[in-house]
Structure formats: C-alpha cells, structure tokens
Amino acid sequence: LPPKRSKKEELVKRSQCIGSKCQIFYKDDPLMVSRASMQYVYDEFGHRYLDCISNVQHVGHCHPTVVESISKQLATSTCNVRFVSSQLTDCAEQILATLPGLDTVLFCNSGSEANDLALRLARDFSKHTDAIVVDHAYHGHVTTTMEMSPYKFDHGSSVKQPEWCHVTPCPDVYRGKIRLSDADLHDKEKLKEAGVKYAEYVKEIIDEAVTKKRSVAAFFSEALQSCGGQVIPPETYFPTVAKHIHGHGGVVVIDEVQTGFGRVGSTFWAHQVNGEGFVPDIVTMGKPMGNGFPVSAVVTRKEIADTLGGSVGYFNTYGGNPVACAAVLGVLKVIKEENLLQHSEDMGAEFKNALTALKEKHECIGDVRGLGQFWGVDLVKSRETREPDTKLALALILKLRQERDILLNADGPHENILKFKPPLCFNKENLHEAVSALDVALTQMGH
Ligand code: PMP
Numbered sequence: 125l126p127p128k129r130s131k132k133e134e135l136v137k138r139s140q141c142i143g144s145k146c147q148i149f150y151k152d153d154p155l156m157v158s159r160a161s162m163q164y165v166y167d168e169f170g171h172r173y174l175d176c177i178s179n180v181q182h183v184g185h186c187h188p189t190v191v192e193s194i195s196k197q198l199a200t201s202t203c204n205v206r207f208v209s210s211q212l213t214d215c216a217e218q219i220l221a222t223l224p225g226l227d228t229v230l231f232c233n234s235g236s237e238a239n240d241l242a243l244r245l246a247r248d249f250s251k252h253t254d255a256i257v258v259d260h261a262y263h264g265h266v267t268t269t270m271e272m273s274p275y276k277f278d279h280g281s282s283v284k285q286p287e288w289c290h291v292t293p294c295p296d297v298y299r300g301k302i303r304l305s306d307a308d309l310h311d312k313e314k315l316k317e318a319g320v321k322y323a324e325y326v327k328e329i330i331d332e333a334v335t336k337k338r339s340v341a342a343f344f345s346e347a348l349q350s351c352g353g354q355v356i357p358p359e360t361y362f363p364t365v366a367k368h369i370h371g372h373g374g375v376v377v378i379d380e381v382q383t384g385f386g387r388v389g390s391t392f393w394a395h396q397v398n399g400e401g402f403v404p405d406i407v408t409m410g411k412p413m414g415n416g417f418p419v420s421a422v423v424t425r426k427e428i429a430d431t432l433g434g435s436v437g438y439f440n441t442y443g444g445n446p447v448a449c450a451a452v453l454g455v456l457k458v459i460k461e462e463n464l465l466q467h468s469e470d471m472g473a474e475f476k477n478a479l480t481a482l483k484e485k486h487e488c489i490g491d492v493r494g495l496g497q498f499w500g501v502d503l504v505k506s507r508e509t510r511e512p513d514t515k516l517a518l519a520l521i522l523k524l525r526q527e528r529d530i531l532l533n534a535d536g537p538h539e540n541i542l543k544f545k546p547p548l549c550f551n552k553e554n555l556h557e558a559v560s561a562l563d564v565a566l567t568q569m570g571h
Contacts, residue, residue, distance in 0.1 A: 160185035182412030193454030225403035231444025235381035235410030236264025246342035260352030319358030347394035353536030354500025389469030389496030419448035512540035
C-alpha cells in the first residue's frame, strides 16, 4: 500500500500534535516504518532494512504464531484480571518453570511498572526504605524508576536522585572504577576478584546508610547492563552483593527487561549464566515477553508477594489481561518450537568470532563483549586511554542505515557503544552482512 502521507508531511504533523520531547530514532533523518517481518523492517517505499536492535520483537517482527495467538484471544475476551482466566495461570506456570526458587507472579504492562512494583514489594517485605542501584542503570520512565535511573538523573532529567536512592559503581571491568588491563579482561581469576571488589562498594553503601539511620530495602540491577553500555558483570558480583544485602535484611531485584527469554542463549535468563548458585528475590521482565504487545511481570517468592500493599491488595486494569497472556504464551511456544535458546547460543559464538576479528582489524574498537544475541562494540579514540569515541559511533550508525540498510544503535553513558540485540531469528548471514558493512564503513572513514 502507498503511504498515507509522505515522511515529510508526517514529520510536520508529528511536530504539531506529539510531545516535542518524545524520543525518535535517527533524529536528523527518522525512519518511517510501513511494515515489519521477522528480522526486517520496511520503510514507506517498501525498502528493506536489516534490524540489529529490536529486542522487543523478540522472536521476530509480527511472528505469525504470536500474531495468531493474540488475534484469537482478542476476538474471544479481553477481560481484566479480576475475572478468572486460564490464560493467566498457564502463562504464570510457564514463566515459573524457567525460574527455580521463585513461585509467584504479578503481571503489569511495562518494564517501568514492573520495577516500580518490585520496589514496593521490597519495601513492604523488608520494612526498609532505600534502594541501591548501579551507576548508569535504566529502570524505567515512571517517577520512582526515573529516581532509580542514573542513566536519566545524571543526564539532565528534571527528576533528581532522591535521598533514598544510592548509586554503586557499575561492575564494568573495561571502563568502570576497577579496570582490568586488556590482557586480563578475559582472565577468570582476575574477573572473580574484580566482582568481589565491586560488591564491596554495595557493602560500604549499606554501612553508611546504617550510620545515617537509614535502611536498604533493595539492590536493583539489570542482569546485564544494556542502556549503560552492554556490560557483563563478573560472575562473583551478584552472589557477593546478595550476601551483603541479605545480611542487612534487604532483597535483590534483577531487572531482566532487556535480557530475558533466551537472549543470552545458554540459559533462559541472563542472571542464570553462571549456574544455579545465584537466585534473585525478585525478577522483573517486560519487552521481549509480548513480542511487541505490552506486558510485563514481577516474579518473586510467596512470602514476599504476601506482604504487598497492606490490606488494599493489588489491582492493575490491564496487567495480565488474557490478550497479553496470549502474547506471552505465543512467544514461549515459538522459543520452544524454533529452539531459539540453542540458536542464540550458537549465534553467541558467531558474534564473538566475527566481532573479535573486526576488533583485530580496527584500532578504534577497544572492546567487544556479549553473550548470545546481546553484544556491544566499544569505540575508543585510543586503546590506551579507552577514551570513548561518541562521534564515530553516531556517524557509523547513520552511515550503515543510509548506505547499507542496516539498523544499529549506539548507547552507554558516552553513546559510544554499538549495540547488537536483534530479534532472535537473526542468523549467521545477517551477522556477517552487518559486520562486513561495519568493516567497510570503518575503512572508508579512515579507522
Ligand atoms: N528496565 C530496563 C533494563 C529497560 O531497558 C527498560 C526500557 N528500555 C525498562 C526497564 C523500562 O521498560 P518500559 O519502557 O517497558 O517501561
């Protein structure tokens, strides 16, 4: 179908009726999408782009199984959660099967809502007040989660860091407070040591809070930091933090909004990659679980969930509605039927090889890191100083889109990290197309 309006007309209308602060990809030359399918999106002329960034459309844009599941339920009932529905319990049971140690699900509609609810659960359970978050973290756009997101409050937001929110250094061994040399970046023992040291900062914050007569309800962290720059914490980090937090009577909340549902391949959740030794008290999830349909959840233990809200209980008009649950059930079905965990794991090995070879060729790549289909390419002005090269990252993503029809994003506190987090159907050919386009672009740009 021809577009209803040209992109130019659409942008004029948009500027007249949509909030001027609503973010848009490729601000200087936005992309108008007419349709999308699996790992491809199409502009208003039907021109195809390879999507390396849409982790929400987790099993593929408009995957037919998910579309069918949603459509069927949409035509059957859309009742809210105060009515009993087997969609809700089926969905909860299937999610819980992936999270040993947790037994209770509360549904919401977005990642922000899930993290806000997790904070309330942590406070009601522990009877404490404060939260510790990781530097550069992003946990959502509602006021409380903005107050827990250094990614926002340290970057010009009108919402400021409140007294109850404490920031601990990001366990980033490449660019963080405790750094490893290039030679040690993959040394298991050095990584373990760094993880324990990073966890010490959390202990210090707890101790300081106590001396000020404050109390910490929760430690919040993304399983792998995404907006903060595709950071993979050392394997000792979460278990050591958990010891400190539990010793104080608080809970550990792991935000899997970006990283769950098999993105990392070897396990269903990213916090599980180092084995069963670490079980969070609360896990929040969102984006991929509905493949684009809004749905999120908080998963915890019954003893925590039972403390929520005093006598007023929990009600959320759309949270866990049958259509949202049908979307989740559709996604889970596809993950199983298409063996997507194995595919992500295989792709992880491909990513590692392809990006490491790219790094060997181009001095401007300081580090490549990731798991499964979640990777970052850290662009630097100098490998020695690791000074971020923001300008290069932004120029690259625009060039790749305009000249090679490839959608890639740059993120991190310095916007210098190229982010790969494609729909899971992204395959080896797609990866090699993207990496060879990057190779050519970097060479053309003199890097
Ligand atoms: N947590 C993380 C880690 C996120 O990346 C995001 C969204 N980028 C959120 C929470 C908020 O989710 P939503 O936009 O669905 O509210």
